[in-house]
Amino acid sequence: MIELLAQTCLNAVYAASYISLVAVGLVLIFGVMGVINFAHGELFMAGAYAVVTLYADLHLPFLVAVAVGLVFVGCLGLLMERALFRPLRDNPLGGLVASIGFLMILQALAVLGYGVRMEHIPPATQEVIVFSDKVRLPLARLYVIIASVVLLAALWYFLKRTRFGWALRASAQDPEAAELQGISINQTARIAMFIGAGLAGIAGALTAPLVSVNPHMGHSVIVTAFIVIIVGGVGSLEGAVVASVVYAVVHTFVTTFYDGVIADIVGLSLMLVVLILKPTGLFGSADRA
Amino acid sequence: MLSKIIGSGLTRRTFLKSTAATALSAGLPGAALAAGETIKIGFLAPLTGPVAAWGKPGLDGCQIWAERVNAAGGIKLESGSHMVEFIGYDNEYDPAKARTGATKLIREDGVSFIMMLGGDTWPGVQPVADKTGMLFSTLLPSDLSPDTTTLIAPAEVHPIYNVTGVEWLAENKPELKTAVMCAQDDALGLPSVATYLAAFEAAGITMNEEPLLFDPATTDFAPVVTRLLSSSPDIVCLDTCYSDYVHPICEQLFQQGYEGQIISCTADFYDQIIAKTSKEFMEGFVFQFPDFDDPALNSDQINFEDPNGFFAEYNKRHPGEWGAVSWEYASIMDLWKAAAEKAGSADPEAVIAAMKEGGTGEHAFGDARWWGTELFGIDNALVGDWPVVVIENGKATIKGFKNIPDWYDKHGDLLVKHMKAYDQMWDQRG
Numbered sequence: 001m002i003e004l005l006a007q008t009c010l011n012a013v014y015a016a017s018y019i020s021l022v023a024v025g026l027v028l029i030f031g032v033m034g035v036i037n038f039a040h041g042e043l044f045m046a047g048a049y050a051v052v053t054l055y056a057d058l059h060l061p062f063l064v065a066v067a068v069g070l071v072f073v074g075c076l077g078l079l080m081e082r083a084l085f086r087p088l089r090d091n092p093l094g095g096l097v098a099s100i101g102f103l104m105i106l107q108a109l110a111v112l113g114y115g116v117r118m119e120h121i122p123p124a125t126q127e128v129i130v131f132s133d134k135v136r137l138p139l140a141r142l143y144v145i146i147a148s149v150v151l152l153a154a155l156w157y158f159l160k161r162t163r164f165g166w167a168l169r170a171s172a173q174d175p176e177a178a179e180l181q182g183i184s185i186n187q188t189a190r191i192a193m194f195i196g197a198g199l200a201g202i203a204g205a206l207t208a209p210l211v212s213v214n215p216h217m218g219h220s221v222i223v224t225a226f227i228v229i230i231v232g233g234v235g236s237l238e239g240a241v242v243a244s245v246v247y248a249v250v251h252t253f254v255t256t257f258y259d260g261v262i263a264d265i266v267g268l269s270l271m272l273v274v275l276i277l278k279p280t281g282l283f284g285s286a287d288r289a
Numbered sequence: 290m291l292s293k294i295i296g297s298g299l300t301r302r303t304f305l306k307s308t309a310a311t312a313l314s315a316g317l318p319g320a321a322l323a324a325g326e327t328i329k330i331g332f333l334a335p336l337t338g339p340v341a342a343w344g345k346p347g348l349d350g351c352q353i354w355a356e357r358v359n360a361a362g363g364i365k366l367e368s369g370s371h372m373v374e375f376i377g378y379d380n381e382y383d384p385a386k387a388r389t390g391a392t393k394l395i396r397e398d399g400v401s402f403i404m405m406l407g408g409d410t411w412p413g414v415q416p417v418a419d420k421t422g423m424l425f426s427t428l429l430p431s432d433l434s435p436d437t438t439t440l441i442a443p444a445e446v447h448p449i450y451n452v453t454g455v456e457w458l459a460e461n462k463p464e465l466k467t468a469v470m471c472a473q474d475d476a477l478g479l480p481s482v483a484t485y486l487a488a489f490e491a492a493g494i495t496m497n498e499e500p501l502l503f504d505p506a507t508t509d510f511a512p513v514v515t516r517l518l519s520s521s522p523d524i525v526c527l528d529t530c531y532s533d534y535v536h537p538i539c540e541q542l543f544q545q546g547y548e549g550q551i552i553s554c555t556a557d558f559y560d561q562i563i564a565k566t567s568k569e570f571m572e573g574f575v576f577q578f579p580d581f582d583d584p585a586l587n588s589d590q591i592n593f594e595d596p597n598g599f600f601a602e603y604n605k606r607h608p609g610e611w612g613a614v615s616w617e618y619a620s621i622m623d624l625w626k627a628a629a630e631k632a633g634s635a636d637p638e639a640v641i642a643a644m645k646e647g648g649t650g651e652h653a654f655g656d657a658r659w660w661g662t663e664l665f666g667i668d669n670a671l672v673g674d675w676p677v678v679v680i681e682n683g684k685a686t687i688k689g690f691k692n693i694p695d696w697y698d699k700h701g702d703l704l705v706k707h708m709k710a711y712d713q714m715w716d717q718r719g
Contacts, residue, residue, distance in 0.1 A: 015509055015511075128544055264504045
């Protein structure tokens with residue numbers, strides 16, 4: 001039983017890691033730009049396909065493929081900001097609809113470029129850390145956990161300790177006041193989109209050898225991310241991280257000790273309970289809700 | 290408006306039927322073919338989306354089949370020889386799109402026969418079938434019911450053939466006594482769960498715990514596998530999981546240190562699973578779908594024409610894409626062609642009568658009989674032998690053929706019991 005609990009905890013830590021990368025990116029984009037980016041799951045998918053192309057097809061080192069995936073998807077974020085969200089800045093609903101359109105474009109491009117079949121990606125590594133006979137942590141999963149901790153810590157430092165980070169937070173809190181202080185809204189939007197998209201991209205790239213990569217893989221990711229940001233509080237980065245951990249722990253334990261279908265029901269119930277008791281989410285504020 | 294209509298007592302099924310009837314009432318294309326006219330066959334299956342792996346490879350196989358038949362002079366009916374052409378329609382595994390596709394294929398394209406994957410999409414199409422009398426085929430006989438008189442399941446009796454793998458395992462590895470199972474909670478997964486439960490019970494293999502169901506949207510299978518392995522089973526059964534699940538589940542089993550027996554309905558692209566795990570890990574993996582270069586398919590009992598040549602051509606055109614359904618739709622066409630030539634007509638009614646004449650038919654894996662009243666309420670499933678396939682030294686190998694009706698004659702009561710427990714009998718499905 002102790003081994004089962006320990007293995008389940010390791011599974012939960014991994015799940016929390018990649019969910020938080022995706023959810024924090026989604027929250028950052030919403031916080032700064034006020035846009036709900038429905039294409040965020042497809043940015044995750046784009047990161048995975050970057051690894052398919054560079055690592056599986058062109059045989060570049062895995063970590064190089066992941067780094068390029070981050071930059072590539074970050075640039076997709078810049079493209080979205082310039083082509084979709086900036087022209088629709090005063091129209092949040094328009095931005096949402098545009099992101100749905102972009103989602104379809106990315107899916108169609110993936111289908112055209114790679115077909116509908118599941119992509120085969122060789123494992124980044126088959127090494128496993130063996131704690132005991134039934135408690136094991138594959139190194140590929142450890143990479144995701146480490147990357148998540150490092151990137152989220154770096155993001156925290158960037159937002160709290162750097163000039164650009166202050167500008168980003170100021171834009172998120174009050175865009176008009178920030179602009180009056182000389183902060184470029186366009187520049188903060190670009191930074192937010194690059195980071196937000198890049199986080200989704202690296203999550204997709206790192207997990208690509210661990211999941212089934214296909215053009216529709218973003219769907220379940222975005223659903224989970226929405227649940228997480230609603231629980232954490234829309235617009236709250238801390239909330240997204242905490243909610244990712246809570247959701248991952250609850251979902252993983254319920255899946256292990258009951259079943260996956262009940263786990264989904266419990267996950268959604270968690271969101272409903274939070275919405276009823278604290279409609280702004282665990283860390284959300286009323287003005288963003 | 291729609292809510293008012295539905296509120297007035299109109300059910301969804303009635304609404305679908307009336308919609309289809311309206312759409313088709315403008316007049317149906319004549320079934321009679323002019324001399325030399327190309328016979329069109331509808332291919333209504335998921336060509337994109339998560340279930341595309343059980344649609345698109347089938348259409349690719351059919352194109353090869355059509356080229357072979359056309360090169361040999363086409364299909365010979367009373368009206369002369371006819372070339373054959375497939376018209377594909379991507380239903381994205383969506384019932385509404387399947388209904389639209391069926392209507393389009395019949396009205397606009399004038400097809401003589403429509404092949405489907407079936408499953409969740411069949412309820413959308415059934416009103417069209419009822420109205421037009423068009424002959425449809427499905428890969429999933431769980432679509433059959435006494436009402437589906439123009440629906441046949443001539444290629445596979447999913448999931449009943451899964452009993453053959455368990456039976457073989459019990460005969461050849463009697464030391465395996467306990468099993469666990471996981472499955473996606475959907476129309477493919479649940480009847481298969483019931484079938485495997487019956488097969489394990491018949492074989493004297495004990496389930497360590499209830500089958501573990503997961504949401505079809507699941508991407509991380511580590512918790513599922515942790516749970517499966519917690520009871521230290523001799524056998525892990527992957528039910529009829531889609532290949533998008535079989536691969537990550539196998540990888541997780543490997544990474545979490547499992548070294549026991551695995552059995553699954555399918556193992557599409559098993560070479561990729563081996564690449565992600567190891568040849569040793571996959572050694573002895575039991576499933577149900579052979580590669581068609583297997584020498585066992587050259588025996589006299591096999592009715593599929595030139596399976597080795599078909600496999601070679603398929604892999605030349607679509608390298609690495611051979612899967613469970615690559616040959617199945619083509620094998621249905623073998624049956625249809627034989628029946629149409631026997632009837633001298635492509636008329637759906639004449640073809641189905643010729644196909645079922647005598648109660649037997651030439652299934653790809655040997656002569657079989659039309660069967661299914663007890664399970665499906667209608668004898669529209671063609672059932673006979675089915676191969677048991679084992680991965681040996683990195684290659685799928687047929688270990689033998691087992692007869693499904695023989696198993697059913699001995700253990701049918703168990704199958705019915707478990708099917709009823711999962712609400713999967715034809716009179717229980719909504």
